[in-house]
Amino acid sequence: MASSVPGILPLPDSRWNLSTYWGRVRHCAEISDPSMLFTSDADLKRARDIIGSYRNGELKQTTPEFWHAKRQLDSTVHPDTGETVLLPFRMSCCVLSNLVVTAGMLTPNMSTMGTVFWQWANQSVNVAVNSANANKSHPMSMSQLATNYTAAVTASCGVAIGLNKVVPKLKSLKPHTRLILGRLVPFAAVVSAGVVNVFLMRGNEIKRGISVYDQEGQELGKSKRAAWIAVGETALSRVINATPIMVIPPLLLVRLQRGMLRGKSFGWQTAANFGIIAATSFTVLPFALAVFPQKQAIHSSKLEPELRGDRSEHKLVYFNRGM
Known part of the structure; x- marks a missing residue:
């Protein structure tokens, strides 16, 4: 990120108003823009020079060139180390990196081995x-990483296999309803694993608490x-x-298979599946990412007694939600 460039002056968070949902949508759309994958080493050097000029007071105001440089760094460089994040694991590559895996998970009528493989592949990605984008000031140990990885894979595979066995036995439901439920099994598996992973990875924060700051950043x-x-x-x-990515494509594919894709070859159906997933992902990702602001405000009266202060001093304090 641009924040990795040293300097005495703070950087603006974004050109957009991050206190509004639409502002966060526009910010997330910029960060996840796949055109940022074409950023070269020479582009990054120039971007660092521009951001450095601003942080050291040489560039007096933000310009279109400044915002483009910040966008390049924010989507390519790790904020703690200042090193370039490996291309497949950048936010700007999020959709492309997950496209094949998502298509694999949403493949209809998969075998048990196929289900296990694609759920494992998804958790591996x-x-x-x-890991590539983690906070490097408090690195996770290999044992913690292995525990979280194993738990996420176990949760996703367990839910997927279990539901794949349960859904066909729901004889009281109409065949079309069972078909829809079967197509939504990967969604349930991914969501379960995602929630488990979050609470495992951030369990120490719940035990020890996270930093809260006043308006001045203290x-x-x-x-x-x-x-x-x-x-x-x-x-x-999560x-x-x-x-949207795990629900819209399978439901839309079911509808297409009953219409214009009826009787088409496996190749045509696979191509349609890829196209629907890609279009949905590129369209909805910024809207999904922007639901919660990164910097959160909370009234001090809702905190622990030792952090509240006098009743007359109750005010908004802030914390970083994390990813």
Whole structure:
């Protein structure tokens, strides 16, 4: 991110108003724009020079060139290390990296081995992305990473296999209803694994609390109540992010298979599946990512007693929700 460039002046968070949903949508659309994958080393060097000029007071105001440079760095560079994130694991590659895996998980009438393979592949991509973009100031140990990875794979495979066995036995439901439920099994598996992973990865935050800050950015202390909100919203955001991508394509494909794709070859149906997933992902990703703001506000009266201060001093304090 641009914040990795040293300087004495703070950087603006975004050109858009992040306190509004539409502002966050526009910001997320910029960060996840796949055109940023064409950013070269020379582009990054120039971007660092521009951001450095601003942070050291040489560039007096933001310009279109400044915002483009910040966008390149935010979508390509790790904020802690300043190193370039490996291409498949950048936010700008999110849709492309997940396209094949998502299509695999949503393939109709898969065998048990196929279900296990694609759920394993999905969690492998997730752990690689999380590891590449993790906060390096408090790195996760290999044992913690292995535990989270194993739990996520177990949860996703267990839910997928279990539901695949249960749905066909629901004889009281109409065949079309059972078909729809069967197509939504991957969604249930991905959501379950995502929620499990969030609470495992961020369990220490709930136990120890996270930092809360006043309006001037001064740390007031650690709050477990703020941590519960942060982790809970992050878990919910995983559900929201997965819902359109894992629900819309399979339902739309069912409809197409009863219409214009009826009798078409496996190749045509696979191509349609890829196209629907790609179009849905590129369209809805910024809207899903923007539901919760990164910087959250909470009234100090809702915090622990030691963080509240006098009743007359109750005011808004802030914390970083995390990803």
